[in-house]
Amino acid sequence: MSLAGADLVLLPEGVLWWPAEATLVVADLHLEKGSSGARRGALLPPYDTAATLAALAGVVVRFAPGRIVSLGDAFHDPFALERLQPADRARIEALQAGREWIWIAGNHDARLVGCIGGRTVAELAIGPLVFRHEPSPDGPEGEVAGHLHPAARVALRPKSVRRRCFATDGRRLVLPAFGAYAGGLNLLDRAYRGLFERTSLVAHLLGEGRVYPFPSRFLLAD
Numbered sequence: 001m002s003l004a005g006a007d008l009v010l011l012p013e014g015v016l017w018w019p020a021e022a023t024l025v026v027a028d029l030h031l032e033k034g035s036s037g038a039r040r041g042a043l044l045p046p047y048d049t050a051a052t053l054a055a056l057a058g059v060v061v062r063f064a065p066g067r068i069v070s071l072g073d074a075f076h077d078p079f080a081l082e083r084l085q086p087a088d089r090a091r092i093e094a095l096q097a098g099r100e101w102i103w104i105a106g107n108h109d110a111r112l113v114g115c116i117g118g119r120t121v122a123e124l125a126i127g128p129l130v131f132r133h134e135p136s137p138d139g140p141e142g143e144v145a146g147h148l149h150p151a152a153r154v155a156l157r158p159k160s161v162r163r164r165c166f167a168t169d170g171r172r173l174v175l176p177a178f179g180a181y182a183g184g185l186n187l188l189d190r191a192y193r194g195l196f197e198r199t200s201l202v203a204h205l206l207g208e209g210r211v212y213p214f215p216s217r218f219l220l221a222d
Contacts, residue, residue, distance in 0.1 A: 145175070
């Protein structure tokens with residue numbers, strides 16, 4: 001797809017690839033969400049961080065980016081680094097090696113305790129695109145964001161299908177959450193109100209090996 005004149009590739013893993021800038025963009029990793037829930041008594045298997053990083057590593061190996069941008073909420077809470085397993089910390093450091101790594105602060109990790117390489121910013125402008133955590137109705141053309149965990153349900157006879165998705169109206173792009181435990185919020189939810197021109201909205205559903213675009217008229221409520 002093209003956004004503000006930038007040619008972008010939407011990957012079925014839920015990652016954005018910008019070939020001209022050798023840049024991979026990923027949103028809402030929510031690392032250590034499992035251990036965060038466990039502290040509050042939730043019975044979640046503590047393997048989400050390892051699974052999320054393994055999936056990201058697979059994309060990085062394929063594309064060998066010079067830059068990786070994380071669109072915020074990379075860590076599920078401010079103390080996630082304290083609970084990070086040594087093997088997972090080593091994997092993050094290996095992914096950062098030899099490339100520029102930029103953490104955009106999200107609402108979950110804006111006050112993250114500790115550091116793990118790369119640099120942290122509130123938002124980032126590269127060429128015609130502006131990368132930030134939370135999309136804004138007043139944001140500029142070329143806004144690329146996360147935060148909302150977009151998902152879409154579409155009718156495919158004889159049943160409907162619900163998947164995480166990229167969401168765009170050609171003016172802005174919201175990425176799906178990448179984290180193993182991150183989940184998705186239906187594009188018809190009121191949280192998206194004012195962000196997209198409805199007649200131009202396209203949900204790019206993540207499929208096996210490809211991305212499937214559906215115009216807004218195909219979208220169903222949950």
